[in-house]
Amino acid sequence: MGGDHAPESVLHGAAEALTRHAGLHFHLFGDEARIAPVLEALPALKDASTLHHTARVIASDEQPSVALRKGKDSSMRLAIDCVHAGKAAAVVSAGNTGALMAMAKIVFRTLPGIDRPAIASFFPTEDGKCVFLDMGANIECDAKHLFQFAIMGDAFARAVLGLEDPRIGLLNVGEEDMKGHEAVKEAAAMLRNPDLSLNFHGFVEGDDIAAGTVDVVVTDGFTGNIVIKTAEGVARMLAHKAKGALKHSLLAKLGLLLALPAIRRIKDHLNPSRYNGAMFLGLNGIAVKSHGGADAEGFANAIGVAVEIAMHGLNRKIIEELQSTNGSIMANGNGSNSISPTDPDTSGMALA
DSSP, X not given: OOSTTTXXXXXXXXXXXXXXXXXXXXXXXXXXXXXXHHXXXXXXXXXXXXXXXXXXXXXXXXXXXXXXXXXXXXXXXXXXXXXXXXXXSEEEEOSOXXXXXXXXXXXHOBOTTOSSOEEEEEEEOSSSEEXXXXXXXXXXXXXXXXXXXXXXXXXXXXXXXXXXXOEEEEEOSOSSTTOSOHHHHHHHHHHTOTTSOOEEEEEEOHHHHHHTXXXXXXXXXXXXXXXXXXXXXXXXXXXXXXXXXXXXXXXXXXXXXXXXXXXXXXXXXXXXXXXXXXXXXXXXXXXXXXXXXXXXXXXXXXXXXXXXXXXXXXXXXXXXXXXXXXXXXXXXXXXXXXXXOOOOOTTEEEXX
């Protein structure tokens, strides 16, 4: 029920995901009166789904604290509970980000050795894409948090991108060791520990992200959110300017016809739908956030991220990497070391 075009975009996205990933089963949480008519037009999805009715929906502008107190019967909370109960592998939602993070953190709790979850997604580069985190979950971060983000980003890149030895970069105002605030410098020192199995590149600057200098870019949520939104704004501005320039004259229009194949390739590479699906890393359960404005293709891609994470056991990889680090730098502050990753039905997806 979340997102600008729900439930249609969510259901059509699920139908598309079903064609890409055979054997999936969906638990759909929301208003039956709105969902059922759309399902009738998607018979394959209807056969592969279980519909759970609830009239309570978390509004896009609802405060996370209010959602936690009053939203226990909401589509979002019931979908999260479905995963926590082991009936589904992941929850995917295009709804309120703050509410989804707050509910998922309360229900799933954090993995052992992780103090704070981080939002990770993909960023287009010259040769493909890189993992980028944190995208806004943590406004203020100390060195330990950045170190944990690097561990999680490394595991994410291995699991979802299939990289054997992802290069990790710490976003800074320069590449030199003396630059940056103390938290960044201290995190870099921790990541350079020779006992770690991480491929730490060092500091990277803003222009290194799109250049693909590294496979994983680590930063705090304040900086990360600004970077992502600035990039989105620049992309929209360039598309608008290019469209206007190509229609400016007859010669430009003729050139446009010749350049169309190349333009389509560039447009496809930069299409936000290709990179949709932000993972809440560090939780003892899989929660993937779709962009609220995502179309069916974008939502299908978000489901695809959840499928890849579930199939490759990302949370176990994060725990294993943390346990392999030197005990003096591994964080144990959340008191949750007794937690082991949940083993849900890996074919199931809960959609809120």
